[in-house]
Amino acid sequence: MLMRSTSSTILAALLAASLFSGCNKEKAPATAPTTTTTTSAEPTPDTVVATFGDGQKITFGELNDRIKEPLANLEKQKYQLRKQGIEGFVVEKLVQAEAKKRNLTEEQLIKAEVDDKIPQPPEEELKKMYEEAKDRLPPGTTYEQVKPQIVDFLSGSKKQERAREFFNELKKTANVQITLPEPPKPPVERKQVAATGAAKGPDSAPITIVEFSDFQCPFCSRANETVDQVLKAYPDKIRLVFRHFPLEFHQQAPKASEASLCAQDQGKFWEMHDKLFANQKALEVPALKGYAKELGLDTGKFDKCLDSGEKGSIVQTDLADGKKAGVNGTPAFFINGILISGAQPFDEFKSVIDAELQPKK
Template sequence: MLMRSTSTLLAGLLAASLFSGCNKEKAPATAGAPTTSASATEPAPDTVVATFGDGQKITFGELNERIKEPLANLEKQKFQTRKQGLDGFVVEKLVKAEAAKRNLTEEQLVKAEVDDKIPQPPEEEIKKLYDEAKERLPPGTTYEQVKPQIVDFLTGSKKQERAREYFAELKKNANVQITLPEPPRPPAERKEVAATGPARGPDNAPITIVEFSDFQCPFCSRAVKTVDEVLKAYPDKVKLVFRQFPLDFHKEAPKAAEASLCAQDQNKFWEYHDALFANQQALKVEDLKAHAKTVGLDTAKFDQCLDSGEKAAVVKADQEAGSKVGVTGTPAFFINGILLSGAQPFDEFKSVIDNELKAKQ
């Protein structure tokens, strides 16, 4: 087997570990951003860009005012593209330096610190997945032929998570400081989002984070650690509210959302929340009932609640509320109404929270 190039290997790991989420769209939402400097190419504000009628005109400044929100979004996309590119550039250099220090190739270093840190899934788990899928495989496909792909499927998200952790370790040890200037956030980005649902943190906190999430989304599971880190870093400053947003293509997510609300009725939402995210391969109704027993719920009450479908209306209301404020994928966080989309790192939360706290002083 040919060894992957370092740039390709790192690009794949970085793409999977940076600012990612489950999205409603079939393809990732990636908007292009201008590559040239606006200040070097834009006309002056009083430049006439259109004339009509009896001497009427529109200036470039008037046009910019008319479309100021989409222009601000383009600036944000350009900043995010640059920041992701910068982060990848930094990681590539750190990996190269660490590999040289340990007398390894870069591929060997990533294999040792990422691939080899993830245990092989049990043979029975691999075989079970093969048995479930073999009717959909081409005729004659053997277990040994597809076993490597099954292993990649079962370990893929864990490898991505380990890569993210390792790259963060390298950056911390190297005392990386990102000083890329961020464009100002326009007022139009702040949305009115009702903070209704299971909550953690003080009610009088100056910062409220409303999270729209999906229990079957792997990126939502990844975000759990980051959210916990945020709450620990700002114990008196942040209140977290969880709202449901099961995506259409996650078939088991709607019932899992209902199940979490049934657990909330017994004051064990967060324990059940953690159990679901820790067991995303086991979200069928029988699994949901088994998790209820594991976290100590009254299973008779839980089963009645889940089987009745009484929480479906609450889930639907959360979905409608999320769609109304522009949620298209999960996880989506509204920090005092400012959207932070995807499983973003702690520093992204910190940037918005610190700015909000500073503004309140």
């Protein structure tokens, strides 16, 4: 492996993920549009862009008014991509400079400041995870064979957290200032979304976040870490409500949602929630029943609940309510009714939450 590849991989994982990432029926382009130094002037609002019938016409202004929301989102997306690109570029330069200053390679610097500062999980924890997953592994797979992968899985998020801390230390020392101008913010639009479902946080919290999610969507799994970060940053200020939005092309997602609701009947919704997101490639009904056993649920009650399909109506109600509120992909978050779509970074949540916590004039 090239020395540069390790640091580049970490930077890519932390700073180059799509800020507007989410599970959606429509595929995103494989590459972002190439930015050029020249731009074509837009037509004036009264420019006719379509004619039909007996002299009827549509102007450029009318077109823009009809699609003003997606156009505003596109401008925001362009800003986020550029901001992310700047932050990644800056961190890459800072890592290079710090490595040179210490007479280390970038790989050696990352190892010293990230990998070496994360202790290996205890042997008991590693063996426990192996025992829990053993039934789903290929026959004959030994503990020693999968131990490295278990270590990587358990320590991966801690390494990412430590990497962020290290990069922030470098940015603070270098007094990094991002001065990219933001696009004009459109007027705040609030949707009426019922906060019904499994919840975390006090009922009296000033901020309610209603999350529409899909257990088979990888972007929903990615968003989990950000949601946890938000809850930790605003203790007692946020009530999080989880609602189900299984997408039609995720065939195992509806039953996974039902499994979480069956677990909720036994007081373990969030434990099942975490288990499902950690095992997105194994959401068949036998696997779901296996997770119930691992979580210590009454498997007789759970299996009966899951097999009966009795929770399907709740999932369908959530799905219908999400569509009514404008959800067309997952994850989607309504912060006091304000939509944040996709696996957004912490700063996106913070911006909306801080504004909501400001005294109303």
